[in-house]
Amino acid sequence: MEGDAGELWEARLSAVAIQRDRTAFAELFSHFAPRIKAVMIRGGMAADMAEEIAQEAFVAVWRRASTFDPERASASTWIFAIARNKRIDRLRREARPQPDPEDPAFAPDEPDAADTMMTARERADRVRKAMATLPPDQRDVVMRSYFSEHSHSQIAEDLNAPLGTVKSRMRLAMERLRAALESEHEEGSL
Amino acid sequence: MTSVRHPDQHPGDEVLLAYASGALGAGWDLAIAVHLALCPSCRARATDYESLGGAALDDAAPEALHEPVDIAALIERADAVEEKRPAAPPSGGAPVFPEPLRSLTGDQTDIRWSPVGGGVRQKIVLQDGGVVARLLHIAPGVAVPEHGHRGLEMTAVLSGGYYDGRDAFQRGDIQVVAHEGPHKPVAMKDAPCVCLVVTDAPVRFRGLLPRLLQPFMKI
Numbered sequence: 001m002e003g004d005a006g007e008l009w010e011a012r013l014s015a016v017a018i019q020r021d022r023t024a025f026a027e028l029f030s031h032f033a034p035r036i037k038a039v040m041i042r043g044g045m046a047a048d049m050a051e052e053i054a055q056e057a058f059v060a061v062w063r064r065a066s067t068f069d070p071e072r073a074s075a076s077t078w079i080f081a082i083a084r085n086k087r088i089d090r091l092r093r094e095a096r097p098q099p100d101p102e103d104p105a106f107a108p109d110e111p112d113a114a115d116t117m118m119t120a121r122e123r124a125d126r127v128r129k130a131m132a133t134l135p136p137d138q139r140d141v142v143m144r145s146y147f148s149e150h151s152h153s154q155i156a157e158d159l160n161a162p163l164g165t166v167k168s169r170m171r172l173a174m175e176r177l178r179a180a181l182e183s184e185h186e187e188g189s190l
Numbered sequence: 191m192t193s194v195r196h197p198d199q200h201p202g203d204e205v206l207l208a209y210a211s212g213a214l215g216a217g218w219d220l221a222i223a224v225h226l227a228l229c230p231s232c233r234a235r236a237t238d239y240e241s242l243g244g245a246a247l248d249d250a251a252p253e254a255l256h257e258p259v260d261i262a263a264l265i266e267r268a269d270a271v272e273e274k275r276p277a278a279p280p281s282g283g284a285p286v287f288p289e290p291l292r293s294l295t296g297d298q299t300d301i302r303w304s305p306v307g308g309g310v311r312q313k314i315v316l317q318d319g320g321v322v323a324r325l326l327h328i329a330p331g332v333a334v335p336e337h338g339h340r341g342l343e344m345t346a347v348l349s350g351g352y353y354d355g356r357d358a359f360q361r362g363d364i365q366v367v368a369h370e371g372p373h374k375p376v377a378m379k380d381a382p383c384v385c386l387v388v389t390d391a392p393v394r395f396r397g398l399l400p401r402l403l404q405p406f407m408k409i
Contacts (some may be wrong), residue, residue, distance in 0.1 A: 003308075005248075009278060010204065010256050022262075022265065024224050025261065025265065029259065030262070033255060033259070034249040034250050035248075035288055037253040037255065038250040038251060038253040039243070039247060039254060041253060042246075047253070047256070048256070051255055051257070054255070055259065055264065055324065058268075059264065059271065060268075062265055062268040062269075063269075063271060071235075073217060073237050073240065073241070074241065076244035076245070076247045076248050077240050077241040077243065077244030077245075078238065079244070079247065080244045080246070080247050081240050081243070083247075084211070084212040084240075084243060085212070088212050092216060096219065097219060097220045097223045097291075097293075097294070098223055098229035098289075099223050099226050099233075100290065101229075102287035103288055103289040103292070104284045104285060105226075105227065105228075105284055105285045105286065105287065105288035105289070106227050106288055107228045107229065107362065108230065109233070109234075119267075120241075123241065123381055124241035125240045127238050127242060128241070128242075128245040128368065142207075144243055145207070145208070145211070146207065146210075146246075147211070148244070149248065163331055170204065174203040174207070177203070178203055
């Protein structure tokens with residue numbers, strides 16, 4: 001999400017967390033629920049189920065708003081992760097195993113990380129920009145692998161391309177994304 | 191501050207991308223979640239990949255909801271949900287197993303192990319299709335019989351550690367083996383090694399005795 005809009009949604013999530021602000025919640029819902037539905041449909045889900053997932057995700061947004069940490073993830077990334085988990089819960093009919101930051105065995109973030117790293121919103125922008133600069137064929141396999149359930153061999157079939165080609169595009173894309181993020185880390189820590 | 195290069199003790203980018211997108215199946219995502227609970231830098235990497243999903247939400251053309259949603263009713267529904275708190279940590283000292291594993295199995299001291307021979311004990315955690323997640327308890331200095339892989343194997347170390355002939359793996363480390371090469375992990379000598387091992391194809395042991403054991407181990 002580009003800067004200002006991202007900040008706006010973060011502020012609304014905080015209002016939900018702290019003041020239990022129903023107006024902010026309604027605004028978040030009307031912005032994100034139709035987008036969750038769209039992304040679920042893109043992943044191959046039927047429209048009515050996608051709509052249910054969007055609602056279930058917002059049940060969790062209301063309940064778990066206080067666990068939103070803008071230093072760790074942007075608002076849209078946090079909401080995406082909730083919707084993704086709801087989708088998995090639905091497909092498996094059981095809760096997806098997730099780490100619990102309240103767990104005494106959970107290794108906390110390093111305290112200096114927040115000072116030396118970019119903000120979560122900046123990092124999210126870097127990932128988005130790095131994706132935008134990938135050659136289209138590489139971006140295509142990353143997006144197919146991310147938003148469909150398809151394996152590399154299924155993607156190869158869909159694209160009518162050899163499996164080795166799909167794998168090497170994927171590998172090159174991951175290397176480029178990683179390189180883009182790492183160079184920006186260093187810049188961010190100066 | 192340099193970023194982690196994800197050597198062998200951490201999951202590679204493709205695995206984290208698959209985790210972030212939700213494409214990893216049951217079992218695999220348990221092993222990754224255990225690693226993420228113990229590794230803050232991989233958590234940050236996973237969030238980077240989750241932000242691809244966040245960007246997709248931002249960019250998506252909204253799909254209008256068919257049914258008008260009553261926000262007050264949705265909030266009421268949310269407030270009525272009973273919170274399932276994970277198992278309380280055992281009294282006295284920090285638990286060894288992190289969430290989400292501990293909710294499934296209890297802590298390390300709660301496990302009722304089944305011997306599989308040769309100083310190795312196991313506890314099956316879950317089976318999903320061909321994927322099996324099991325805890326292994328390997329006595330100090332004991333070598334797990336040499337085995338090759340047809341599929342993928344993820345090993346998340348919970349206590350103690352092992353060598354695989356090339357690298358050492360300790361609590362919080364994860365080893366992802368996707369190739370065919372045989373390997374023979376050996377538990378470190380000072381303590382038992384307890385790890386969560388997830389496999390998707392029957393593991394083939396070399397040598398007759400381990401092959402005879404295999405049906406019992408369900409490996």
